[in-house]
Amino acid sequence: MKATDLRGPARTLALVQLISRTGDGAYYVTSALFFTQIVGLSPAKLGLGLTIAWTVALAVGVPLGHVSDRRGARETAIFFYCCAALAVGSYIFIRSFPLFVLAATLYAIGQRSGSAAQQALLAGVVPKDQITTVRAFLQAGYNAGLAIGAALGGMVLFFDTREAYLIAFALDACGFLVAALVLLKVPTVAQTPAKEKGEKSQTVLKDRPYVAISLLNLILVLHGPLIDVALPLWIVLHTEAPKWVVAAMFVLNTLTIVVFQVRVARRVTNMTSAARYVVKGGLLLGASCVVFAFSGSGGSAWSAVLLLLTATAIQTLGEMMQMPATWEISFGLTPEGRHGQYQAFFGSGLTVAELIGPLVLTGLLVYWGSFGWILLGALFVAASFLMVPAVRWGELRLDAAKATAGEAQ
Structure with a gap:
């Protein structure tokens, strides 16, 4: 996709990502300290x-992804x-643990x-052969928004007052509302009709390859x-590197993705290239x-910093190859009319990683x-x-489903 092709719905969706994630960036940086130091929740209750x-x-x-298919994305x-x-x-207004759980659940x-x-x-308004590249633009907007929001959150932490924290939350709330308004500029997509009486239910959970x-x-x-979690602990407990290298690694990862993710994504054009990437x-x-393992071998502080930054650069390049490849796969193997539930299921992997990742990676x-x-x-x-x-298995299943649907018509 050429740069001039990022127009209309694609540009609007990228703007939505930038706006909504700017507020989220401020929220992520400040929320834990607000609830523990201002509201008074214990770290254990916060985690629970x-x-x-x-x-x-x-x-x-x-189930909510299925609602998206039926009611309109x-x-x-x-x-x-x-x-x-x-x-x-x-x-x-939160002053108690039950109210915190209720609000946090609604947010999640x-x-x-x-x-x-x-x-x-995105799948409904962007041509299929351009989805991965446009998704890369959206990811760049996502990371840029998080970086801007994190910087704003840093200012909140500098003042460290209740009012400052509430300003950060107001920014996040306004970001979601503005993003919702901007989404009105995107065309609607066709709704999936309800299945007829006697028709078998077809859900993503029955798609074993997917x-x-x-x-x-x-x-x-x-x-x-x-x-976010494991590396700071690794650096403090296993290396001689100074703590500030954590921030340097985060900046290196985020800015590299913002600048280069789209260029890498343009090389992923079909299932074959996606599997390769x-x-x-x-x-x-x-x-x-x-390389991360060698950073804890007991060398000097500067050698540890060099190894950590080198490892971060390698990891970021791997991340930039893996992400567009799996976007191509996740969209390409989704049957028409079921992108809501399929993308919800595929995206749940990130939620699970956020849930179990800190515990598993810290222990490991x-x-x-x-x-x-x-x-x-x-x-x-x-x-x-x-x-x-697994991708080949998914292609065979999708081809068989299309053939069956064609015979039924």
């Missing part, structure tokens, strides 16, 4: 509440973004289901909580784990050390190679 919230969002993701995305805005706005459902509906909308691909992708997206991405993620890397890094790298490589036959 968030686990409950995201578990509920995970459980209702596919644009309308569903707008509704759930408004729910997220309402949830964040309600934080002003609104954020995740709104994003899934937006992916279904389920297998989603589970393999769950392993690959563990690189997400890696930088998944393998390349998995190999690079595995290689980065090996902090307590097992370098061996844990090698094992994690092996998991990345194995998952990427297994994706190739």
